[in-house]
Amino acid sequence: METINRERAARIKEIVCEILELDQDEVTDTSLFDEDHGADSLRSIEILAALEREYSVIIDQNELSRMVNLKSVCEVVGEVSGG
Numbered sequence: 001m002e003t004i005n006r007e008r009a010a011r012i013k014e015i016v017c018e019i020l021e022l023d024q025d026e027v028t029d030t031s032l033f034d035e036d037h038g039a040d041s042l043r044s045i046e047i048l049a050a051l052e053r054e055y056s057v058i059i060d061q062n063e064l065s066r067m068v069n070l071k072s073v074c075e076v077v078g079e080v081s082g083g
Contacts, residue, residue: 008055009074015054016070019046029071047073057081 017024020037033039033047044064051073052059057080067073 005074005078008077009070011054012051012074012077013070015050016047016073019043019050027070030069032068034068051077055081 013024013027016022016033017027020027020033020039020043022037027037031037033044041064044067045061048059048061048064048067051057055077057077059076059080063076063080067076
């Protein structure tokens with residue numbers, strides 16, 4: 001299970017970095033998308049939509065307020081995907 005979580009976290013980081021147009025070494029688990037990387041609400045929605053497609057899940061848009069960094073995005077995806 002730990003390997004799956006690490007693999008999922010790595011894939012989520014790839015998706016986020018692609019949408020935010022950042023190198024992976026620029027983004028940490030706790031760096032804030034908006035304050036540290038200049039992401040706006042449109043980018044947040046793009047991230048949410050990409051994650052829904054990637055993991056075949058539905059993420060309530062109310063979760064956007066929690067999805068502020070990689071750690072919290074991984075938590076939300078884990079919750080909606082059942083693991």
